[in-house]
Amino acid sequence: MTPERPYHHGNLREAVLERAAVVVRERGVSGISLRELTADIGVSHTAPRRYFPDRQALLDALAAEGFLRLGSRLGEAAAAAPGFQEQVRSIADAYVAFALSEANLAELMFAHERGEGDALVQQRATEAFGPLLETFRRGQAEGRLSIRDPERAGLLFLATLQGIAGLRSCGVIPEGEVDQMIDETVAQHAARAATGELGGVS
Amino acid sequence: MTPERPYHHGNLREAVLERAAVVVRERGVSGISLRELTADIGVSHTAPRRYFPDRQALLDALAAEGFLRLGSRLGEAAAAAPGFQEQVRSIADAYVAFALSEANLAELMFAHERGEGDALVQQRATEAFGPLLETFRRGQAEGRLSIRDPERAGLLFLATLQGIAGLRSCGVIPEGEVDQMIDETVAQHAARAATGELGGVS
DNA sequence: GTAACTATGTTGTCAACGGACACTTCTCGT
DNA sequence: ACGAGAAGTGTCCGTTGACAACATAGTTAC
Numbered sequence A, B: 001m002t003p004e005r006p007y008h009h010g011n012l013r014e015a016v017l018e019r020a021a022v023v024v025r026e027r028g029v030s031g032i033s034l035r036e037l038t039a040d041i042g043v044s045h046t047a048p049r050r051y052f053p054d055r056q057a058l059l060d061a062l063a064a065e066g067f068l069r070l071g072s073r074l075g076e077a078a079a080a081a082p083g084f085q086e087q088v089r090s091i092a093d094a095y096v097a098f099a100l101s102e103a104n105l106a107e108l109m110f111a112h113e114r115g116e117g118d119a120l121v122q123q124r125a126t127e128a129f130g131p132l133l134e135t136f137r138r139g140q141a142e143g144r145l146s147i148r149d150p151e152r153a154g155l156l157f158l159a160t161l162q163g164i165a166g167l168r169s170c171g172v173i174p175e176g177e178v179d180q181m182i183d184e185t186v187a188q189h190a191a192r193a194a195t196g197e198l199g200g201v202s
Numbered sequence C: 001g002t003a004a005c006t007a008t009g010t011t012g013t014c015a016a017c018g019g020a021c022a023c024t025t026c027t028c029g030t
Numbered sequence D: 001a002c003g004a005g006a007a008g009t010g011t012c013c014g015t016t017g018a019c020a021a022c023a024t025a026g027t028t029a030c
Helices: A012-027 A034-041 A055-080 A084-101 A103-109 A118-128 A130-141 A150-169 A177-189 B012-027 B034-041 B055-080 B084-101 B103-109 B118-128 B130-141 B150-169 B177-189
Strands: none
Touching (some): A012 A055, A012 A103, A055 A103, A055 A118, A055 A130, A084 A103, A084 A130, A084 A150, A118 A130, A130 A150, A150 B150, A150 B177, A177 B150, B012 B055, B012 B103, B055 B084, B055 B103, B055 B130, B084 B177, B103 B150, B130 B150
């Protein structure tokens, strides 16, 4: 009555990643064990070796996958909003929501210890932040930035959101403060359309 | 010729913490092994159990220790600067310098998975941020804040610094950008003394 | 002074883990 | 149909964290 598993799983790589994503969500990075994952899937614990030479490679792939998902969230958020300030607001909400609901994954994504997969993770990260930076470039073209260089403005905005999410996740920032802090952040970075004058550089 | 170790170490707890701090700096949190630490010190692998019931307890203690050190750095930074804006600048530099030079420790300090020691870590964290919040309270008294609530202003400032350091550590922010981003952050949060008018809330 | 008490450290054991290797089973192109 | 290589298995090894039982060293009570 064994469910007649074929010898080849079919797409073990995806299955492992998918299961790992669940475990990471529920029990964190330290809860990921190759042996447990493979046992859940029903293969031997060395089977994923072809795809992930070691545990770190799996973590790298998981982080890359996370940036893919984050990227599409940010893309959707930017696309769903009409103007510059609305886009900035929408992106901020999407980013923080993602980082808070996937706190364990986010911790992995922004970890600085990586293995061979580092290059891919970096690339996926860059791609994920594309929509945000693109929005800021448009914002600059419209003269809506309070910081000149749009790259720097975007990265600083990103850093602030990341900091808010991180400090919230580890308990430094109280839960109720988050929304208002996002408000302040959006206000700081996205100047109003009506107001012609912006905070100029000294 | 064995160095005549006494049966009791004397202050094993401090010795373990000290050695663990070195390992964390050099090889990261995942490089910490109770057995290796105890071997280095020259005691049996279960000796620290009295002080740290499990590995997580050691990590918690290490994080708490980290916040103690961060707190004194921030305190010194605040004390060394004359006025509000200088203090904000000084604190920002000290914070980011600490988070970058102790990137592995910082990652541990701001991790959100903790064990029993969570309460102590939270308390130490709160204490560590005391000088920063105090500075912002004085800043508010002098009418120098661009955000009304000094607590929120301080936390948002902190979040931004934390985000800058975190994104720099994991490679998202290029090395050369950090200083200028700190500049922008200080400018955003600490209003000039001369300028009477500040960004008001809508 | 010595006997009990408590804090501190040791030894031995166990299960789980990651990693390495040789081997087997399947798939697919020719 | 068959050979090459991809995909997965079984087994072994060293390391690790946790646990229980035991040993040692100060400390206090009497």
